[in-house]
Amino acid sequence: MIPKGKLSIGPFDFLSGCLWGDAENSIVVGGFHGPYPVGRKNSRKKTVEYKMAVRSAGYHEQTYAPMHEGIGCGLRRERLSDRAIERNRHVPSFQAVEKEMKHMKNSVQSYHWATAYDPLEMKGHRLDWANQPTVYKHIEGLPSVMLPDVMPSVGANGSTIAGQVPDDRPTAEPSLGDLARMLRFGYGITAKRSYPTGVYEYRSVPSAGALYPCELYAACHGLDGLSDGLYHYEMSSGRLVRLRDGVHTLPPGSPDFWMAIHPVTTFYVTAMFYRSVWKYRDRAYRYHLLDSGHLVESLVLVIRALGFQAEVSYDFDDEQTNALLSVDSSREACLAIVAVKGRSPRVSMDRPAQWDPIPEAVRACRVSAKEDIPETIRFIHAASSQRHRPQNEGRLQPFWDIFDTVERRIPVRALEDPLRLSWEQAVLSRRSSRNFVPKPISEGALSDILRSLASFPEDRCWPHRFVSCGVLSAACESIENGHYGFDPEELSLIPIRKGDMMEPMADIALQQRWLSLAGLEITFVASLQELHAMWGARGYRYAMLSAGRLAHRVYIAATAIGLGCCGIGAFFDGHAASFLQLPPQCALLYFVGVGPTRGRE
Structure with a gap:
């Protein structure tokens, strides 16, 4: 039996809980909620011993406090029923799945179950605060353009805007002001709040752990007041950093239908792996994709709210697209694309055999001094980079x-x-x-x-x-x-x-x-x-x-x-x-x- 009242929760124990902020409230057993440490100092060793003993006896342990309330935690010990333990046993162990992953039998099931949470096998980990990733990407040394300070004026209700479909053809081409609206309301800072540790900035999309792995790039063509080119959206300053001149609205390896939509602006959504890996480890690729999905739909809704049509694609040549964006694909990669349909045909793109990397952009892909990407994530990302069948064919049974x-x-x-x-x-x-x-x-x-x-x-x-x-x-x-x-x-x-x-x-x-x-x-x-x-x-x-x-x-x-x-x-x-x-x-x-x-x- 475990003696009662012998051990307590230490400060930031296992540090797998949510960072304060607009976060998906995802605690690992023993995770901490709130911006301040709680409990006695120097109790980590005892807490580790306690958690090991609790798990071996089939118990849960938990600390929790409402977000932003800062202090207060609880410890609850609850015996898992035999039925609860038994119904989780069909989930394969991490070791078994890891072995299967090497044989590439089913990479989807392999990764998903390898990163499944099991109450009897979960292991806490400490966050490496010395290598906490930055949540903004800054590319130094390249020319930039300040976006105009404009706000949208859309009369539709937020709960119904998703259902409003504009005409088959937009009545006008987007302007630079429209682009600014798309960026700022699609993936912009919406509010700020001060804490003792600093200022937290809310964004227009949620993010697991408030880690915001996504970055946004815009390829523009034919916008008044903006030269044709590929830009990185620097959210914190409201600037577009120019990466390449020319027309890049047609993604490398995009399906044939892309030519028919005449994109006037193409948004490339990327994920910087270590931002989420820092906290969520092997499970982070799930959050890379979920966060990217939130951002994709946020862009779609603002494009539609402004009266234009959006086209989404998950199919493209990963290697060439990442080269176009000049990202270090071991640290950052494109996961989805959203285009704004144009009214008239666009000029064709010149596609070189190989895109030259931009040193300033490649250097900016590092978000921490030390970045360790788990092999499980490298595995599933490499596997999912291969296109097996067009996305518009087939449908899963509900x-x-x-x-x-x-x-x-x-x-x-x-x-x-x-x-x-x-x-x-x-x-x-x-x-x-x-x-x-x-x-x-x-x-x-x-x-x-x-x-x-x-x-x-x-x-x-x-x-x-x-x-x-x-x-x-x-x-x-x-x-x-x-x-x-x-x-x-x-x-x-x-x-x-x-x-x-x-x-x-x-x-x-x-x-x-x-x-x-x-x-x-x-x-x-x-x-x-x-x-x-x-x-x-x-x-x-x-x-x-x-x-x-x-x-x-x-x-x-x-x-x-x-x-x-x-x-x-x-x-x-x-x-x-x-x-x-x-x-x-x-x-x-x-x-x-x-x-x-x-x-x-």
């Missing part, structure tokens, strides 16, 4: 299909919640909220959120091709508490099971108790086996990027109707699949909690 009958379906009525923010207000006020309160969610609010998920045009990157959505209800006025599948084409819910979902999901989400007060959760699920069979390892990118895109719509719709929202990428993977009764080979990729919060009731 996980809820086995539960579906026409008689049991519940239609989602087209109602509107009366409380609405404009699109600009929703972007500026969006946060990752955890202070949920047990208040009901109206039928109109539920309808708004679900319709935002269903309003994607069925294009080549239609997210529902790669993932399927589930709904967990705890306080929705129009449906019973339980688990439902969501059909975006028929706008209907498919009942799966009734009962309390939030308490178990809070435990599955690494015992984040605040999540039990959410009134609604939206889950994003995919069959890892089908992904690999259809699209090879690149299918993993398709699914995770799509999950991030869908989640971002939930964020904006929920914010616009006065609800809080928070994305969850950290959970016990095996327990989640079992509890949600997912079919074999299916996995939960990501989910978001939604509900009324303090100050917004």
